[in-house]
Amino acid sequence: MSSSGQALSVEEIDGYSPRLPSIARTGARQRVMMLGLRGIPSVQGGVEKHVEMLAAKLAAQGWGVEVVGRRRYLAQSPHSSGHGIRVFSLWAPRMMALEAIVHTFIGVCFAALRRPDILHIHAIGPALMVPLARMFGLKVVVTHHGYDYDRQKWGGFAKGMLKLGERLGMRLAHGRIAISKEIVETMGARYRVPVSFVPNGVAVAPWRGESGVLEEFALGRRRYVLLAARLVPEKRQIDLIRAFARLGDAGFKLVLAGGAEFETPYAREVKAIASRVPGVVLTGFQTGERLTELFANAALFVLPSSHEGMPIALLEAMAYGLPVLASDIIANRALGLPDEDYFPLGDIEALAAAIAGKLGNPPREEKILARMAHVEATYSWTSVAQKTLSVYGALKR
Known part of the structure; x- marks a missing residue:
């Protein structure tokens, strides 16, 4: 795999903790696998946008980034997203209630073969598979993107499974992230665990002319x-x-x-x-x-x-x-x-x-x-990447 650019040293990133793993200090590329989303690039959804932007920043800092997506949203497998990120498209059933969880199960098994340094699971539904990932001996980080059990589309059973995913993810992951301070406070009070606040970022492409x-x-x-x-x-x-x-x-x-x-x-x-x-x-x-x-x-x-x-x-x-x-x-x-x-x-x-x-x-x-x-x-993706790497770095100490 190739990165999107030459790896930067720790000191080249403003505010970056000197204790974080880096190529300059360890001499080896760290690898993270992202799981729990439809795919990247240019796939509809907030989690997808978050992962696409975060992955690009991590790759620019010398990390090997692998993203596991769902086949029907992606053109080919495996391929590069254009940012030096490797994207794998795996099969998932085309059923709203089963697509995410079945794909995450397959993705965790795939991660067990790939052996990334960090398996980063996004959203509380996919976090149902944290126990399986732990059983395979993987280091797991979970990002809580919101209370998905409050979505109107889900019935009682699905809401119960999402709440269970939240519980398993918060209690059993090695590292926990939430995208809002309110979620951080609620998860800390509910499960008595430390949760890091890493908000979403924003990056606006300049308007270069008429697209039609x-x-x-x-x-x-x-x-x-x-x-x-x-x-x-x-x-x-x-x-x-x-x-x-x-x-x-x-x-x-x-x-x-x-x-x-x-x-x-x-x-x-x-x-x-x-x-x-x-x-x-x-x-x-x-x-x-x-x-x-x-x-x-x-x-x-x-x-x-x-x-x-x-x-x-x-x-x-x-x-x-x-x-x-x-x-x-x-x-x-x-x-x-x-x-x-x-x-x-x-x-x-x-x-x-x-x-x-x-x-x-x-x-x-x-x-x-x-x-x-x-x-x-206030909402820089560079800052998001720095804070995420702080969570990753804490798992290596």
């Missing part, structure tokens, strides 16, 4: 409201469509960028309701230059979700300097936005009024630049 996506969907610059999210019940696209419908003909469109892995009743309902409201545009899943152009030219970003771990899409919108609106759930509140950037979850009338207010009063340029600078300084 605005022309394809007849969108004008600064003339549409944007939500970029999967079509799942907790993202509450239907709330946003209904609020948008109350605006009448305001000269703006509503763009819902995102798709669904499975053709669920919720996805069908979103499409049916959208078809009856003038100005609603469903673009499907977008990535790369096309998604960049959608963010860069939106008038407003809205995240009406009922469940988040730490909302990467909201951070990305802020990094583009967009005015934003978010539901007042704990995960969104944790970003510390002004009160006027929040609305009560599920309150359609309040959301409609907030959208109208934001569109009628666009922010001044100095406020846009200040928000962009704040996000860049």
Whole structure:
């Protein structure tokens, strides 16, 4: 395997602990395997984005990074993601309730053959396999990305299994990470174990020119409201469509960028309701230059979700300097936005009024630049990588 660049010494990374393992000190490449996601690169999902960005940073620091993804989301196996990261696509059943856990079981067995220095499992569902990984003698780190048992799509049995995965992951992993301070505090109190806070980061690709996506969907610059999210019940696209419908003909469109892995009743309902409201545009899943152009030219970003771990899409919108609106759930509140950037979850009338207010009063340029600078300084993927490596390094002492 090749890394994406020459390995940096410990001292070349600002704030990096000198006790962390590095090629310069050990003379050997450390290897981490990431498991518990659909795959990378450019696969829809918050965990997928987190792993894609983190893996690139770790590879740049000289770590050997292997990512295990699910075959139907990936083009070939094995292959390089383009960042010096090796990606393996393994089979998983195409069933919503079984896909993640069966794939993680196969992935842990694969890890037992590959023998990475660290097996990094992402999300509490896949953490059900931590006991198996321990049985194989693997060093395991688990990242808690959010309370997945609160997602509306799961029934009672699935919620119980997710809670069990959380318990096993927190109690049996060698290292534990959570992406929000609230999760850190809750897990520490619930399981009496140390949990490291490593938030999501954000990296914004500069808009280099027209990709054709605005022309394809007849969108004008600064003339549409944007939500970029999967079509799942907790993202509450239907709330946003209904609020948008109350605006009448305001000269703006509503763009819902995102798709669904499975053709669920919720996805069908979103499409049916959208078809009856003038100005609603469903673009499907977008990535790369096309998604960049959608963010860069939106008038407003809205995240009406009922469940988040730490909302990467909201951070990305802020990094583009967009005015934003978010539901007042704990995960969104944790970003510390002004009160006027929040609305009560599920309150359609309040959301409609907030959208109208934001569109009628666009922010001044100095406020846009200040928000962009704040996000860049606070949510750096380099910082995420440093904190993650601190967790890895603690396992070697």
